[in-house]
Amino acid sequence: MGVHRFGLILDRPPDRSQAALVVDTHPDLDVRPSQQHVTVRRRSSSLAAAVVSAIVDLEAFDLNPVRVRADDWVTLADIGERIGRSREMVRQWSTGQQGPGGFPPPVNPGRDTKFYSWTEVALWHRAHRDFYLPRPDGLLVVANLLLQAKRLVPLVRDKQTLTGLLSPTRKAMASSRHAQGKD
CATH class of the missing domain: 3.30.70 (Alpha-Beta Plaits)
Structure with missing residues (x-):
């Protein structure tokens, strides 16, 4: 407990x-x-x-x-702060200019200030980067x-059909x- x-x-x-x-x-x-x-x-x-x-x-x-x-929505600057990297480095990962690619997409594409899911970003870092981040809950x-x-x-209207989205x-x-x- x-x-x-x-x-x-x-x-x-x-x-x-x-x-x-x-x-x-x-x-x-x-x-x-x-x-x-x-x-x-x-x-x-x-x-x-x-x-x-x-x-x-x-x-x-x-x-x-x-x-x-x-507290899951973060900006590129927030991500950089959380992992000890510059916002510019994180921006380059997000655009594919640096790193392995496949960076999680923003939750609000097409906006000037983009937000990302910290949970998705942390999982990406665990899978693709050389430094340790705890597994997000x-x-x-x-x-x-x-x-x-x-x-x-x-x-x-069609709730029943949408419940299929809960199946992984x-x-x-x-x-x-x-x-x-x-x-």
């Missing part, structure tokens, strides 16, 4: 009475009036269990988490995507095994 720390973003700020009720019954949820960000410090058997239970607890008070703070990223999907799924492809499974060093 460990203590897991993460953040949740609410669809709206709680009022004073909601915030007080939550904090009184769940002191591990830092809920403040007029703030949409909730800091969670929860003891649980796993991070996944902590995330799900915190969301359920907040929903019981009519507070609706819409995002899990995963994509749990908060996936939890965030699932929470967003839960909120948006009523807008989708052979290529994705092989890539994941390679990035984990299990080949």
